[in-house]
Amino acid sequence: MQTTLTDLKTLLEELDKGPFISLYFPVDKNPMNDKNRLVLKQLQKTAAEQFGANYSQLDWEKFSQRMSQQLEILFDDNKELPMSFGVILSETQQIVLPLNIEVEPQVSVCDWPNLLPQIVAQQRIVNFDLLALNQDSFKLFEVNAGSVKALELAEDAPSDLQKALGTEKSGGETNFRSFTNGQGGGAGYHGHNTLDAEKEIDHRNYYQAVADYLNRVIAERKRAVVLFALPENQSLFREICKTPYLSENLSVQKSPLNLSLQELATEIDPLIKVQWQSGLLNILKERYDTARSQQLALSDHSEILEAARFGKIDTLIINQNQIDHDLSTWLLELSDQVLRYRGKVRIFPEDDYPGEEPVVAILRYS
Structure with missing residues (x-):
């Protein structure tokens, strides 16, 4: 994402x-x-x-x-x-x-x-689709800049286990069988182990149906999907659903059952403010370290500005303190040039800033 x-x-x-x-x-x-x-x-x-x-x-x-x-x-x-x-x-x-x-x-x-x-x-704006997944039901939401809106599911969507599996559902009710042993009638029940196994099969089959439906939706929407589910449900669904759009780093490890839109927004707020920013920072630190090892990182002001004017900068990284305490026309021109050539500008507080100088750049090429 x-x-x-x-x-x-x-x-x-x-x-x-x-x-x-x-x-x-x-x-x-x-x-x-x-x-x-x-x-x-x-x-x-x-x-x-x-x-x-x-x-x-x-x-x-x-x-x-x-x-x-x-x-x-x-x-x-x-x-x-x-x-x-x-x-x-x-x-x-x-x-x-x-x-x-x-x-x-x-x-x-x-x-x-x-x-x-x-x-x-x-x-700080993160847009994605949110999959609120329970053991036997799911809902999809669209999240734009922290605002949550429910997505309307298709009529054939496996919105709950009963709808998805129908008569193929094996573990939802106690299985009963009658028998005679030659000495009178009797009744027997599958044991708990059998029922647990059947429920697990239903659980897995249902998640497969959800994954298949989600893949169809993703093919049209092409948006990242964040999973909101209990840890055990997260584990099983990730084992079944193999799509690159399902975020590996972002998730909410809680039950989404019966949450309102406002409650959902409250629950994902830390995800946006902490998880996303942390993930972005880690990726950027790794990219900057790689760029330094390949001589594709600049920290000299004049060299950075010259590279920006020729469209050579992929990512400009700025320490927030540089903006707060020394906002210069040089920095404004630099940002302008980087963006005009479709480069990226990232700004981080000093505690998270990956560079040694207040402004550094990652080049597209040397």
């Missing part, structure tokens, strides 16, 4: 030439609080100062009017507000970026848009 930066590439294609005013700020959702207005007022003041210092030959009023108009309509009472907003403006265009992360109020005015907070937000 991977998270793509295609949306950022599209964003760059939509933006014309600079200068760009990039504003990011957290949203106070209390309608009685004046905090949003005060934050925006300060950001506009800072933007005017930076614009005057860097682009005194240009008409600030054109930018100021566009910015004021855009900011006025952000807090429409009829809209559900995100955790934060990003707004990127040029002389002729403006783009609003609702973000699912908290950001510090910040503004930059330069020849390149600041996409770094948007990259951090994109990095």
Whole structure:
């Protein structure tokens, strides 16, 4: 499973030439609080100062009017507000970026848009299908950016064991047989061992039916599938279902029985925030170590920027501290160039950062 930066590439294609005013700020959702207005007022003041210092030959009023108009309509009472907003403006265009992360109020005015907070937000978005599997039933859900929606199953879907196996079901009821031994009638029952064996056969056969159906669905949807099931059910289903779309690293080892959509969303929240980010980091560390051994890793600023301008960078890796404490136009241009050539930009907090320098790059070729 991977998270793509295609949306950022599209964003760059939509933006014309600079200068760009990039504003990011957290949203106070209390309608009685004046905090949003005060934050925006300060950001506009800072933007005017930076614009005057860097682009005194240009008409600030054109930018100021566009910015004021855009900011006025952000807090429409009829809209559900995100955790934060990003707004990127040029002389002729403006783009609003609702973000699912908290950001510090910040503004930059330069020849390149600041996409770094948007990259951090994109990095935390994980989209997948969720298979909620019980011993005798299953449901499918679509998960997009933490939002969970039930998928409608086909009429022939093996939604429960009885529907899937029908008359072939062998262990669901106590098997009864009558007999005579020449000395009178009698009744006998299969023992517990036999019943347990039959239930295990049903269990395996049912999971095979679910796996077959899932493979058909995956062929159409082509989305990663995360398994939500008890550990013993996880083990059996993974033994039966052989598809590369079933995530090996991401899972919820609990029973999904009778959980509401909101309860499902709560249960998968740690998976998205911890398991996914940890898996992404481990993969990136391994790739970076391999790149270093193959002389395909760069840490020198000038070498990285030159490689970016020629489209040679596969992945740019940035220490979050570099953004928080020293956001330079060099870094904004670098990110812009990497994304325009369909490279990836990854940002990690210092404790997880795999590089020795604040910014490192993995090359596509030497």
